[in-house]
Amino acid sequence: MGRVPNRKAVVNSRHRSGNRLITALCAALVVVAGSVLADSGAQAGADTLHGIRYAHATAGVPYRETPIGGRIVLASVWSASMQTQVPVLIGRPARPGPSTPVMYLLSGSTGGEDNDDWTHATDANAFYAGKNVWTLTPVGGAASYYANWRHVDPAANFRFGVRTSRPLRWETFLTGELPAAFARAHGNSGPRGIAGISMSGQSVIRLAENHPGFYRAVGAYSGCAETASPQGQLILRTVAFVPGGADASNLYGPPGDPQWVAQDPVINAYKLARRTPALWISAATGLPGAHDNLGDRTIAGNAGRLAEQVTIGGLDEAAARYCTVNLARRLSALHIPATVRLPATGTHSWGYWQDQMHRSWPMFARAFGR
Numbered sequence: 001m002g003r004v005p006n007r008k009a010v011v012n013s014r015h016r017s018g019n020r021l022i023t024a025l026c027a028a029l030v031v032v033a034g035s036v037l038a039d040s041g042a043q044a045g046a047d048t049l050h051g052i053r054y055a056h057a058t059a060g061v062p063y064r065e066t067p068i069g070g071r072i073v074l075a076s077v078w079s080a081s082m083q084t085q086v087p088v089l090i091g092r093p094a095r096p097g098p099s100t101p102v103m104y105l106l107s108g109s110t111g112g113e114d115n116d117d118w119t120h121a122t123d124a125n126a127f128y129a130g131k132n133v134w135t136l137t138p139v140g141g142a143a144s145y146y147a148n149w150r151h152v153d154p155a156a157n158f159r160f161g162v163r164t165s166r167p168l169r170w171e172t173f174l175t176g177e178l179p180a181a182f183a184r185a186h187g188n189s190g191p192r193g194i195a196g197i198s199m200s201g202q203s204v205i206r207l208a209e210n211h212p213g214f215y216r217a218v219g220a221y222s223g224c225a226e227t228a229s230p231q232g233q234l235i236l237r238t239v240a241f242v243p244g245g246a247d248a249s250n251l252y253g254p255p256g257d258p259q260w261v262a263q264d265p266v267i268n269a270y271k272l273a274r275r276t277p278a279l280w281i282s283a284a285t286g287l288p289g290a291h292d293n294l295g296d297r298t299i300a301g302n303a304g305r306l307a308e309q310v311t312i313g314g315l316d317e318a319a320a321r322y323c324t325v326n327l328a329r330r331l332s333a334l335h336i337p338a339t340v341r342l343p344a345t346g347t348h349s350w351g352y353w354q355d356q357m358h359r360s361w362p363m364f365a366r367a368f369g370r
Helices: 007-013 018-034 124-130 170-186 199-210 230-244 267-273 303-333 350-367
Strands: 063-069 072-079 084-091 102-106 134-138 192-197 217-221 278-282 339-341
Touching: 063 170, 072 170, 084 124, 084 170, 102 170, 102 199, 124 134, 124 350, 134 170, 170 199, 192 199, 192 350, 199 217, 199 267, 217 350, 267 303, 278 303, 278 350, 339 350
Parallel strands: 102 134, 102 192, 192 217, 217 278, 278 339
Antiparallel strands: 063 072, 072 084, 084 134
16 A cells, blocks of 8 residues: 555556546636636625735734634734745634644635635634634635745735745645644644645645645545646646636646656545545536525525536536546545545535535544544
């Protein structure tokens, strides 16, 4: 189980079906046409931090918190690797203690910048507060895949007045700088879990592979965990390009660079065997389901939004399903346990991701010792 597989053979086995490439091409074109709408549960033009004034962290004061209502605070965390502050929405548990678990919740291709983060698009804060769990949701990182980029890309940057002249270092921030700053501020040494949707459904698997034992449990909802295959690379490059024209060659290099294989979560799934976290991976078919109607909370009677969710969200979810099945097969071949959920209906949208968050909680609870 611990032996590194023949990576070339793994890549080649995933290239044999022309249907996969066709699926990915359709998904990429849909992302362009829809401007990644399916990741968003907010009104067009919404801004996650609109009207919020918060204290900014600096190199000298690397962590600051600003209450913004109820149990929610907005933390500003200094990133030494990027030389900038990063805003993070934090949900306080009902009864915090030094061993209270911490859930890292990553957003989709917009980076949660358009009121489409876990705090605003789901009931995550109330849900986890009731479970006595902290939630940490970074605001920013649109199209970044929450990865460490090789080169500076002027189009891959932050919003909200945050700027960096250095290459993005989201992986360093999420696995080093943010956890350390949060632990110091709250005296917390509790177990960690992480969940991501769409774009970050790929990221959470990669982070767990690159940092064995860092997370007790991982939830990947509607992600595409491929970067080395032509279809996986096409989707990643398209998602990176859409918001502002970022070039993913600044992430892992030009096509054919070994880094595309080295960071492919499906190929590198064997790394999860080192200290296997509890795994939950899911994706629906893209066919309309329970949340695809005018009466649903996320639609709120908006016929245009419903039409886009059914069409764009349907195709995007079908592509995510294909990738998820590939990941599930790879994990099975490696005898790495995972809970796999492939619902018969459901589109690429927040209503279904909230459902998966609820359904996967028992797995997280067991991993947290609950």
